[in-house]
Amino acid sequence: MARIELSDLAHSYKKGASALADFALKPMTLTWRQGGAYALLGPSGCGKTTLLNIISGLLVPSHGRVLFDGRDVAHLPTEKRNIAQVFQFPVVYDTMTVYENLAFPLRNRGMAAGAVDDRVREIASLLDLTGELQRKARGLTADAKQKISLGRGLVRPDVAAILFDEPLTVIDPQLKWELRSKLKALHKALDVTMIYVTHDQTEALTFADTVVVMHDGRVVQVGRPDELFEKPAHTFVGYFIGSPGMNVIPASVAGSQAHVAGATIALHRHYEVPPGKRIEIGVRPEFARLAPSGEGFPVKIERIDDLGRSRLARLRLREHAVAASVPDELREIGETAGLILEPEHIHVYADGERLEGRS
Amino acid sequence: MGLVLDNVRRDVGALTHIHETTLRLLPGTMTVLLGATLAGKTSLMRLMAGLDRPTAGRILVEENGRERDVTGLPVRERSVAMVYQQFINYPNFNVFENIASPLRVKGLPKAEIDGKVRAMARLMQLEPFLERMPLNLSGGQQQRTAMARALIKGADLVLLDEPLANLDYKLREELREELPRIVRMSNATVVYATTEPQEALLLGSHTATLWQGRVTQYGPSAEVYRRPQDLITAQIFSDPPLNLLPVTKAGADILLPDGTRAPATGVLAGLADGDYQLGFRAHQLGLRAPARPGLRFEGQVIVSEIAGSESFVHLECSGGRWVALAPGVHRLEPGTAISAHIDPASVFVFDPAGKLAHAPAFLSAA
Numbered sequence: 001m002a003r004i005e006l007s008d009l010a011h012s013y014k015k016g017a018s019a020l021a022d023f024a025l026k027p028m029t030l031t032w033r034q035g036g037a038y039a040l041l042g043p044s045g046c047g048k049t050t051l052l053n054i055i056s057g058l059l060v061p062s063h064g065r066v067l068f069d070g071r072d073v074a075h076l077p078t079e080k081r082n083i084a085q086v087f088q089f090p091v092v093y094d095t096m097t098v099y100e101n102l103a104f105p106l107r108n109r110g111m112a113a114g115a116v117d118d119r120v121r122e123i124a125s126l127l128d129l130t131g132e133l134q135r136k137a138r139g140l141t142a143d144a145k146q147k148i149s150l151g152r153g154l155v156r157p158d159v160a161a162i163l164f165d166e167p168l169t170v171i172d173p174q175l176k177w178e179l180r181s182k183l184k185a186l187h188k189a190l191d192v193t194m195i196y197v198t199h200d201q202t203e204a205l206t207f208a209d210t211v212v213v214m215h216d217g218r219v220v221q222v223g224r225p226d227e228l229f230e231k232p233a234h235t236f237v238g239y240f241i242g243s244p245g246m247n248v249i250p251a252s253v254a255g256s257q258a259h260v261a262g263a264t265i266a267l268h269r270h271y272e273v274p275p276g277k278r279i280e281i282g283v284r285p286e287f288a289r290l291a292p293s294g295e296g297f298p299v300k301i302e303r304i305d306d307l308g309r310s311r312l313a314r315l316r317l318r319e320h321a322v323a324a325s326v327p328d329e330l331r332e333i334g335e336t337a338g339l340i341l342e343p344e345h346i347h348v349y350a351d352g353e354r355l356e357g358r359s
Numbered sequence: 360m361g362l363v364l365d366n367v368r369r370d371v372g373a374l375t376h377i378h379e380t381t382l383r384l385l386p387g388t389m390t391v392l393l394g395a396t397l398a399g400k401t402s403l404m405r406l407m408a409g410l411d412r413p414t415a416g417r418i419l420v421e422e423n424g425r426e427r428d429v430t431g432l433p434v435r436e437r438s439v440a441m442v443y444q445q446f447i448n449y450p451n452f453n454v455f456e457n458i459a460s461p462l463r464v465k466g467l468p469k470a471e472i473d474g475k476v477r478a479m480a481r482l483m484q485l486e487p488f489l490e491r492m493p494l495n496l497s498g499g500q501q502q503r504t505a506m507a508r509a510l511i512k513g514a515d516l517v518l519l520d521e522p523l524a525n526l527d528y529k530l531r532e533e534l535r536e537e538l539p540r541i542v543r544m545s546n547a548t549v550v551y552a553t554t555e556p557q558e559a560l561l562l563g564s565h566t567a568t569l570w571q572g573r574v575t576q577y578g579p580s581a582e583v584y585r586r587p588q589d590l591i592t593a594q595i596f597s598d599p600p601l602n603l604l605p606v607t608k609a610g611a612d613i614l615l616p617d618g619t620r621a622p623a624t625g626v627l628a629g630l631a632d633g634d635y636q637l638g639f640r641a642h643q644l645g646l647r648a649p650a651r652p653g654l655r656f657e658g659q660v661i662v663s664e665i666a667g668s669e670s671f672v673h674l675e676c677s678g679g680r681w682v683a684l685a686p687g688v689h690r691l692e693p694g695t696a697i698s699a700h701i702d703p704a705s706v707f708v709f710d711p712a713g714k715l716a717h718a719p720a721f722l723s724a725a
């Protein structure tokens with residue numbers, strides 16, 4: 001059980017680096033609350049594995065501090081940090097039974113046999129492994145082995161935190177949601193800090209109460225899943241969360257008006273735009289809808305994607321590509337149409353960062 | 360070039376991997392083979408390519424209205440290119456040389472090779488990476504390189520076996536958008552294998568659904584999706600899995616699995632008495648009371664999966680274990696009480712043999 005603080009943390013793989021570009025992790029200060037369910041989300045190369053390795057103790061950061069309940073552990077090796085880890089691929093002892101595999105981390109620390117038995121059975125029941133306890137791990141499917149790995153990660157009651165590194169990679173797609181629901185239930189039952197690293201939005205948003213989105217070595221947003229969807233703090237978050245991602249269109253903004261491609265859009269809030277920055281507006285396809293010609297802004301239709309359950313319009317607003325939803329009742333669609341953006345869902349970005357504006 | 364599979368079967372030992380299959384692929388189109396792992400997608404592609412010889416039946420190539428039997432003709436004597444799920448490039452060649460390799464084999468003049476490679480690289484958005492070695496590229500760039508090499512051959516038949524399966528979802532999203540355009544420009548007959556219904560809808564003019572070595576249905580993708588002729592096809596073409604509700608029609612009522620009765624309204628009124636399965640996709644299961652009264656079930660949330668801009672709510676109720684699609688982000692804690700609504704006008708009805716008895720009316724997509 002621990003609160004984890006990253007204080008002015010940064011890391012460069014180069015010795016004596018000073019230029020920001022040399023840092024795999026740009027300076028960050030973050031607090032991970034005890035008992036929280038966190039996800040670290042970003043594409044490959046964003047720095048999430050570097051950060052995970054720093055928290056787990058595989059890597060000593062070049063700058064800043066890592067505090068577990070206020071104690072600096074930045075220079076402590078993994079085994080002194082009292083954390084459990086679950087990796088992409090199963091780590092199990094093939095010659096042992098499922099029971100022995102789960103009991104191993106507890107026996108290793110000298111827990112009394114009765115207590116070991118209670119804990120192993122509790123975890124096995126949470127993971128639906130009770131019926132398999134006496135089977136040898138050898139010969140089990142990759143899915144089942146990964147469940148044992150999860151169990152081994154979760155079994156110690158005294159850990160400061162559990163770190164998961166893309167734990168569902170080997171799981172069959174049809175079974176993924178089942179394990180996702182298990183992990184959520186486990187987090188509720190065990191009250192331990194969990195950090196889940198993934199490049200998959202569904203995994204991050206489903207598991208976590210708080211998602212830390214990383215891009216290019218930086219933390220670009222820390223927020224609840226609904227916040228990432230409704231108020232992306234950075235254009236990258238808008239792009240990375242949601243399929244397709246948010247429309248980002250160059251604009252000029254003055255007060256509560258945006259000028260886009262020759263048209264004027266009334267905004268919901270009032271903005272003071274910093275000079276000399278790249279200004280864009282962002283609006284998700286869910287909040288942009290196609291309308292008959294004559295309504296909203298005139299757009300050219302590139303194509304209409306039939307997604308089965310709904311339709312998605314691919315449009316050109318002047319030279320800018322825009323995706324918008326197509327209302328079911330809109331049937332006759334020609335080469336041009338109108339585009340309506342919901343004002344309360346339009347965000348304004350300066351150099352990629354969302355401006356708060358005032359009402 | 361069109362490709363015809365005429366009653367093709369493939370046995371391996373005592374097992375039949377592909378049951379008698381007849382398919383006619385039109386030139387210049389894309390056909391999606393949709394099915395779960397081991398449904399027979401790769402086996403069928405290997406027959407099309409000439410990598411395996413059919414145990415029975417013929418494979419014909421159609422050119423200028425004439426059919427030519429190519430059964431048993433080895434792959435190197437056919438005009439075929441193939442891309443696998445696991446991208447394969449020459450690790451010691453840079454991207455330019457990887458793409459150029461089929462043209463070098465053909466012995467094309469240098470200037471022509473240069474022009475073609477650059478045009479293909481532009482199409483695949485690989486221009487900035489032509490001098491790089493494959494291992495210094497992202498997964499998406501490596502797979503685009505492999506696809507560029509397959510397409511530059513100018514083969515009449517291009518087989519893509521789950522080419523996007525190993526990529527991050529953002530890259531998948533982008534390549535999925537580019538592929539139809541690339542296919543149109545290449546003018547080849549393209550066959551694309553996938554496990555994902557969404558991909559079949561987005562990519563393919565035509566889809567063949569596969570199950571246990573059989574093609575269960577073949578037709579325009581939207582039509583197969585909207586009028587699956589049997590339960591298996593509907594299940595193959597649904598992700599999340601198709602929700603099912605077993606009912607018994609008895610006079611003016613339907614009997615539900617929990618023993619309760621409901622009035623047989625709408626399409627249910629027209630069914631003969633007997634047992635049926637109602638099938639409905641996640642977006643056809645509502646979590647809010649609809650304007651039209653329908654069937655209502657009480658249950659609880661198992662997990663709410665959030666996929667960025669929409670949520671898949673897995674629930675357990677008196678009707679069964681179902682998944683509902685809710686637009687937007689909905690964080691529902693496991694165990695939350697929830698009611699689920701079905702509009703009988705929007706469900707598929709299957710008879711006890713699994714044949715489609717009724718499909719909901721759809722407005723044709725514009």
